[in-house]
Amino acid sequence: MARWRSFAITNVAIPLTSVLAGFAVAAIAVLATGGDPAAAFLALFQGAFTNPNAFPETLVSTIPYVFLGLGVALGFRAGLFNIGAEGQFYVGSLLGVFAGYSLTGLPAIIEVPIVLLSGMAGGFAWAGIAGALKARFGAHEVITTIMLNYIAFLLASFLINKGAMTAPHASTPRTPDVDPAAILPIIFPGSRLHAGLLLAIVAVPIVWFLLERTTVGFRIRTVGFNPGAARAAGISVGWTIFLTMGISGALAGLAGIVQALGLSHHMTDSVGAGYGFDAIAVALVARSNPWGILPAAFLFGALHSGAGFMQLATEPQVSADLISVVQAMVIMFIAAPALVSWLFRMRRGQVATVTITQREADLA
Amino acid sequence: MANFLQTFDWVQFLSATLITATPLTLAALGGVICERAGVVNIALEGIMLTGAFVGFAVALATSNLYLGVVAAVVAGMIIAALHAVLAIEFLVDQIVSGTVINILAVGITGVFYRNYIQAAATRGPGTLPHWDLPILSQVPLLGPILFQNQLVTYAMLLAIPAVHLLLFHTVWGLRTRACGEHPKAAETAGISVFRVRYVNVIGSGALAGLGGAYFSLQQIGNFLPNMTGGRGFIALAAMIFGKWTPIGAFGASLLFAGSDALGQRLQIGGIALPYQFLGMLPYILTIVVVAGAMGRAIAPAAVGRPYRKS
Numbered sequence: 200m201a202r203w204r205s206f207a208i209t210n211v212a213i214p215l216t217s218v219l220a221g222f223a224v225a226a227i228a229v230l231a232t233g234g235d236p237a238a239a240f241l242a243l244f245q246g247a248f249t250n251p252n253a254f255p256e257t258l259v260s261t262i263p264y265v266f267l268g269l270g271v272a273l274g275f276r277a278g279l280f281n282i283g284a285e286g287q288f289y290v291g292s293l294l295g296v297f298a299g300y301s302l303t304g305l306p307a308i309i310e311v312p313i314v315l316l317s318g319m320a321g322g323f324a325w326a327g328i329a330g331a332l333k334a335r336f337g338a339h340e341v342i343t344t345i346m347l348n349y350i351a352f353l354l355a356s357f358l359i360n361k362g363a364m365t366a367p368h369a370s371t372p373r374t375p376d377v378d379p380a381a382i383l384p385i386i387f388p389g390s391r392l393h394a395g396l397l398l399a400i401v402a403v404p405i406v407w408f409l410l411e412r413t414t415v416g417f418r419i420r421t422v423g424f425n426p427g428a429a430r431a432a433g434i435s436v437g438w439t440i441f442l443t444m445g446i447s448g449a450l451a452g453l454a455g456i457v458q459a460l461g462l463s464h465h466m467t468d469s470v471g472a473g474y475g476f477d478a479i480a481v482a483l484v485a486r487s488n489p490w491g492i493l494p495a496a497f498l499f500g501a502l503h504s505g506a507g508f509m510q511l512a513t514e515p516q517v518s519a520d521l522i523s524v525v526q527a528m529v530i531m532f533i534a535a536p537a538l539v540s541w542l543f544r545m546r547r548g549q550v551a552t553v554t555i556t557q558r559e560a561d562l563a
Numbered sequence: 564m565a566n567f568l569q570t571f572d573w574v575q576f577l578s579a580t581l582i583t584a585t586p587l588t589l590a591a592l593g594g595v596i597c598e599r600a601g602v603v604n605i606a607l608e609g610i611m612l613t614g615a616f617v618g619f620a621v622a623l624a625t626s627n628l629y630l631g632v633v634a635a636v637v638a639g640m641i642i643a644a645l646h647a648v649l650a651i652e653f654l655v656d657q658i659v660s661g662t663v664i665n666i667l668a669v670g671i672t673g674v675f676y677r678n679y680i681q682a683a684a685t686r687g688p689g690t691l692p693h694w695d696l697p698i699l700s701q702v703p704l705l706g707p708i709l710f711q712n713q714l715v716t717y718a719m720l721l722a723i724p725a726v727h728l729l730l731f732h733t734v735w736g737l738r739t740r741a742c743g744e745h746p747k748a749a750e751t752a753g754i755s756v757f758r759v760r761y762v763n764v765i766g767s768g769a770l771a772g773l774g775g776a777y778f779s780l781q782q783i784g785n786f787l788p789n790m791t792g793g794r795g796f797i798a799l800a801a802m803i804f805g806k807w808t809p810i811g812a813f814g815a816s817l818l819f820a821g822s823d824a825l826g827q828r829l830q831i832g833g834i835a836l837p838y839q840f841l842g843m844l845p846y847i848l849t850i851v852v853v854a855g856a857m858g859r860a861i862a863p864a865a866v867g868r869p870y871r872k873s
Contacts, residue, residue: 228670228671228674231675232677232678232679234678282605282658282662336853337855338853338855341603342799342803342849343850343853343854345796346796346849347846347850349793349842349846350846350847353842353843354839354843356839357837357839357840361837473669476662476666479662480666516677516678517677518676518677518678519673520670520672520674520788521670521673522670523670523673524671525670526666526670527663527664527666527667527670528663528667530659530663531660531663534649534656534659534663535649535653536654537654538653
């Protein structure tokens, strides 16, 4: 009974309380700018769910967060903080789109998997650099993945603007469109909701299985718990770190290419969508549990999808940036077990502490 | 190429480098004192953005640029205090806590910008005036580069030796470094680790907040959403590249700013080298340094670890 209570508090009550507290702080911010929080949240809800076509759009926004959240959560389980999901997203997208417009004449059943795998390979390679540097030299992945983000943005900018991947005759710099056979079909007629949703739903049990039922997953979790013990047990810590970072990046790359194949069908030189930080928020809300990623991704998908309408429909306008306030506060409450145990009047020790990255010096 | 070199204005280039390096150096100095005390600060970006916003808002409201600069510093300290409370008091993972600050800064400045600045801004408060120092500004070469600047750049030039002296030649500096290397030993010697860390994290907020004032009050005299554009992360890179020392951080900031300034000149000069590759330089160098290939950069031993009293 006590275990069940602890589970319910850790995985349900804390995330829910954190989300409510996030909205409470956002309400204060709205009040401070002379707005009406109730009207703002109503518009946010309408924009995310009840307006015409709002619900499919919310699902469209949910799709990348599922892959990105899974990737960051996987890293967390090995004690790795992959803060560079955004860069991996772009490199995956670049490589996938390149494959997508280079291939022609193949049936969709062959072409789509090749393009998706190319995207994953791009993400794997980009995060794998950080993984290898950590495994070999102990270079902290937070620093290297942030740096790799900017290198990825500049690389994308170079390839898209300077000819290597530039579409001929396009009015603004962009890559050519992918082959029609590579495009992910619309699954809800009259909307933009594409088959990426099905891929996202399938990815959750696959990542769960990988983590909980395979030797690779066992190694990942062991390295996350205690790298020293993992090494003593004969697990190659360095290899596990590299592999985990790689898979984490592959999921981010998958997010990128699914986004391109489902929505734009090409890439433009526009960066800074903030996916990396969103991914961290999703993984934290889900407590790094693959099953938790679905509701967490849905929450952030709804927030992003409803924000635009909220900004339009409120007077005085409430900026769409308000959802960043919600997001920051959600992360804060989730990550501060001491704050939450104080809220729940629990004794310390009853709430699992959130230890995200182990920083043992003896990694390499 | 030969033509490009003949017309290259060295004084203008070096001056632009110093000016571009201003916010990088200030934020990197903040990073140095924060991380030397054992607290990771990836929140520099968010702190600078907050400083840029509050500084501009106050300058707009009071029509006084100097009050704006003061407000930027205070705002940086306040938001850094949140980082301190989360990381020191509530034992939140310091990377997560920094991420919270970065996201929060985008949200809060965006929300208030839309309602107060964007709606109100007909005419901004202008930019900080150039102060030509008497006599010194007339020195050939050095004068135009060092002594014809604006307030935030002068402040940076003073902050570098100040932080260096404080860190390596005062009791505060010794305590700071002790808390970053071996907090338990520091506590045993009677130093309050919590207090030192609080002071340093908030102090880093003051420096990064001042760096934020550069963007809104010195450079363009306006606030734009997300105007710091990742410069806080370059400052983080400069801190690491400079091996957690004030002088090193300044040198790295100059290098990064110089590659930026050179890139712009190459583009204007019609040199075919794509600016993107020059732009990658700071990030690649930082990766090389954290990987230990150019003389290993060793972080303070206890950086990132919450301190629990036992």
